[in-house]
Amino acid sequence: MTAQRTAAGAEFRAARDFLQANRDDLAAAHGGFRWPRPAEFNWALEWFDVLADENPDRAALTLVEADGSAGTWTYGTMSDRSDQVASWLRGLGVRRKDRIILMLGNQVELWESILAAIKLGAVIIPASTLLATADLRDRVDRGNARFVIARDVDVPKFADVPGDFVRIVVGEPAQGWVSYADSSSAVKGFEADGVTPSADPLLLYFTSGTTALPKLVEHSHISYPIGHLSTMYWIGARPGDVHMNISSPGWAKHAWSNVFAPWNAGATVFLFNYDRFDASALMRVMGEHHVSTFCAPPTVWRMLIQADMTQLAHPPREALGAGEPLNPEVIEQVRRAWGVTIRDGYGQTETCAQIANSPGQPVKAGSMGRPLPGYDIALIDPATDEIGDEGEICIALADRPVGLMSGYQGDGGRTAQAMHDGYYHTGDVGSRDSDGYITYVGRADDVFKASDYRISPFELESVLLEHPAVAEAAVVPSPDAVRLNVAKAYVMLAAGHAPDRDTASSIFSYCLGHLASYKRIRRIEFTSELPKTISGKIRRVELRGREDQLHGAGDATPDAGEFRLEDFPEIR
Secondary structure (H helix, E strand, O other): OOOOHHHHHHHHHHHHHHHHHHOOOOHHHHHHHHOOOOOOOOHHHHHHHHHHOOOOOOOEEEEEEOOEEEEEHHHHHHHHHHHHHHHHHHOOOOOOOEEEEEOOOOOOHHHHHHHHHHHHOOEEEEEEOOOHHHHHHHHHOOOOOOOEEEEHHHHHHOOOOOOEEEEEEEEEOOOOEEEEEHHHHOOOOOOOOOOOOOOOOOEEEEEEOOOOOOEEEEEEEOOOOOOOHHHHHHHHOOOEEEEEEOOHHHHHHHHHHHHHHHHHHEEEEEEOOOOOOOOHHHHHHHHHHHOOOOEHHHHHHHHHHOOOOHHOOOOEEEEEOOOOOOHHHHHHHHHHHHHHOEEEEEOOEOOOOOOOOOOOOOOOOOEEEOOOOOHHHHHHHHOOHHHOOOOEHHHHHHOOOOOOOOEEOHHHHHHHEOOOOOOEEEEEEHHHEOOOOEEEEOOOOEEEEEOOEEHHHHHHHHOOOOOOOOEEEEEEEEEEOOOOEEEEEEEEEEEOOOOOOHHHHHHHHHHHHHHHHHOOEEEEOOOOOEEEEOOHHHHHHHHHHHHHHOOOOOOOOOOOOEEEEEOOOOOO
16 A cells, blocks of 8 residues: 555545534535545545555455355555555556446455556446346447456356457356456555546446436546545544445445445445345344444335334434435334434435435424535426426536536537536426425426326325335326326335225325325325336336326226225215
């Protein structure tokens, strides 16, 4: 390890330390924070290695396997090992701006490779291990990948992937593949071949597309490493904390909370590699390893609250939700069990955390919080372009946040569409109250009209989840001859509840007492599974398409297994 103490690194540290010093004072942090904007910056060399030099024995990464076995790697070890891997990759021909597909699980080689690629100035294309051959063809082709690093079990997926790229396998050797294990005998140490321009690309994310091919989101050597200072602030991680985030490699949230934000803070990245989700096992591991900050997607929180949460004797200091907004009922149940309030945060693959309930601030039920340091958020009415208290969530570009993407790679038209008239347009709709708290309304294309009223699926889903029979729910418009659309709920039931008329009646009755009349859910269909992207977000677009196909031509025949409010005359 040869730590590079530079002016850019010092500027980064000063900004980080300012946010740490004001972690409980959002007003001071938002008012006084200024983004570092160095012309040259290499986060792995100028921050991680410096931190490792100062704290060589501090745990950087801990991985716990399903059988309970665990491994821990220190900052010093990760710094030295990534130096070695970087030198080895350079020997294989990796050069600055070369593109590397990383298709690994939560294993130490993933973090070694990330640090090594950054040191080399290479471009990382994260890839989920769930991807199939067709997805990989697209990533190799459109990503112009020259190298692939993948697990041995995923080698067969590449058999029919054409392209002139070097294949590197982690695990058992494979014919035609270079063994990652060879890196352990490579020369130790690393000397960069020059400075890293901060505008150079660092990451290419293929977003999980719904109706078209995934977009290629490009981030630079400052947009993620420095941009995630805001994410660090939201998480509330401190030096020496143990931060656990449940997320799969290949998705932006994994890099958010399993790489940049905790290592910006000087915390330990902690993962539990379970085979099948088990709430009791998760809480046992969290307790044994003294997890201090914990982030999970809504699906995990919903499964946790169905277990006995009091079995975790020492709950985390910080509890966070991300991916989709959490429903107030979930937050309340966790508060009762752990004495900790889940703090929602909001961002996208295109950005770092931009809105959140930050540490030390009151949390309003259902709200995503307020703009984070470094972000000026406007709500713009899509119909009038007027700024108000409800509209599309937009980021002002007058003082462009560092944590915003460079753009959609190779698609200037789509980039221009997202960034026009002085704002980056998220495509999400929110409302802001008198205290500045922003509540998520829904995707612009999820919000629908029924009897001339605007309906937010998320609002209705939040009420549904308060019912004890409902484990998960998705609300979509179902075409109706009279009302244009009515709200239909696809419902996954909690254990012990039957998908029958009595359950439907109970849910309808509950909604009647907790929703305005124009927001009534008028159709319910029970399902064993909701369609989701491989990153775990509900694909309402697929359910909407199903409803349009069934009823879009005016066919009012109920679906098989569908319950309709009008068939329950006893409910008024």
